[in-house]
Each structure stands twice: as structure tokens, then as C-alpha cells.
Amino acid sequence: MHLSLGNIYRILEAHFYYGRFEFPKGSGVWYNGSHQPIITKELFDLVQEKIKSQVLEPKYAQKEFAFTKIMTCGLCGSGITADEKFKHQKNGNTHRYVYYKCTRIKDHFCPNALINEDDLIPQLQSLVDDLDMQIVPLREKITEELKRVKKFEHMLLGNKNSAVVKDIDIRNYAKFILQEGSVEEKREFIRCLKSHIVLTDRKVSLR
Ligand SMILES: [Zn+2]
Numbered sequence: 001m002h003l004s005l006g007n008i009y010r011i012l013e014a015h016f017y018y019g020r021f022e023f024p025k026g027s028g029v030w031y032n033g034s035h036q037p038i039i040t041k042e043l044f045d046l047v048q049e050k051i052k053s054q055v056l057e058p059k060y061a062q063k064e065f066a067f068t069k070i071m072t073c074g075l076c077g078s079g080i081t082a083d084e085k086f087k088h089q090k091n092g093n094t095h096r097y098v099y100y101k102c103t104r105i106k107d108h109f110c111p112n113a114l115i116n117e118d119d120l121i122p123q124l125q126s127l128v129d130d131l132d133m134q135i136v137p138l139r140e141k142i143t144e145e146l147k148r149v150k151k152f153e154h155m156l157l158g159n160k161n162s163a164v165v166k167d168i169d170i171r172n173y174a175k176f177i178l179q180e181g182s183v184e185e186k187r188e189f190i191r192c193l194k195s196h197i198v199l200t201d202r203k204v205s206l207r
Helices: 006-018 041-061 117-130 139-157 167-180 183-192
Strands: 020-022 030-032 071-073 080-088 094-102 197-200 203-206
Touching (some): 117 203, 167 183
Antiparallel strands (some): 080 094
């Protein structure tokens, strides 16, 4: 089990230089850096844009999908596979869409609908809210990682409350991994859930 902290460090660092960061991303919890922003927002956004286009494109070329092996079709019981489509935008960027769908191995005419990964991830994140984190095998590993993150945060910001890892932190970290983690981190997390995930007409559920 390997949860890399690389992503988190990069994000914390980038937002630190901008002076303000949200952690975990998407949580609505914002921290103010204890220093004046070193770069302007315009430059910050530009750099982020650059990093995205350079870092993400080669990764996309590998055709790796995070959530294929962990779901089965709720209608026919076949596995779930994925495919990708690229949309070229006017500004020169390329947007990648990932779709998950039934392999139709057990039922050649299975009518289960496709789901876009952008719609899938928020659903997986809300499943995290339903989990009993006490019995999630990853709990200890996540707690350990969070302590490291909090130490790092303390180093940067001198945040006094940084030592305590709460249940809400663990959930938020799990959601963060689902959104921002590498393909391997996402797979690892889902594998450790032990519950089976079923996909039926664009809705996921635990079984
Ligand atoms: Zn099916």
C-alpha cells in the first residue's frame, strides 16, 4: 500500500506561495498562509495551467483507468470497462473524457448506461460518507499520512491545532485521494474498501 504524498506537497506548496490554500481540495476549508503571497494570482493561475497541460498529457497517453476493476454491472453482473475521448478546444487545450461502461460479457445486449468519470467521482466520494471509517482497513495508513501532512502544514504555517487527526480528516483525505490521487492511489483505496461497488444506470452503490 503506497499513498504518495507528492501530490499533496505540490498542492500545499503552490497554494502556500499564492498565500491561501484549501485542504483537502474541494472541502471548502481554506487556510491563510502566514506570509504575503509571493506571486500574483494571474501568474499563479498561469503556472497551474502550464503544469496541468504538461503533467497530465503524458499520463493520459497511458490509457489507465482508475475504477475499472472495482465495479461490476448491476444489471447483468459483467465487469466494467472504460474508454476515453479527447475533445480539442479552441484555446489549444485538449480535454479528456473517460467513460465507464458494462463489458457485456454476460449479456451482449445489456442496456446499462455509460457514466462519465466526472460524474462517477462525486458519487464515490459520497460513498465515503456512508462508510464506517473505524472498520476501513486503510484507516491506520491514512492517519499516518495525515500526521505527516499536518507536520508539514505546521512547518509552513505554524498551525497550532495541527497535531490532532480527526475522523473528519480521514474522510476528507479519502475524498481527496479519489479526486486528486494517482490512478494507483485511487485503485488502492477502492480495493481496501472491501465492499463491492455496483454500477447501475449511472448510479453506484455498495453491495
Ligand atoms: Zn451489464
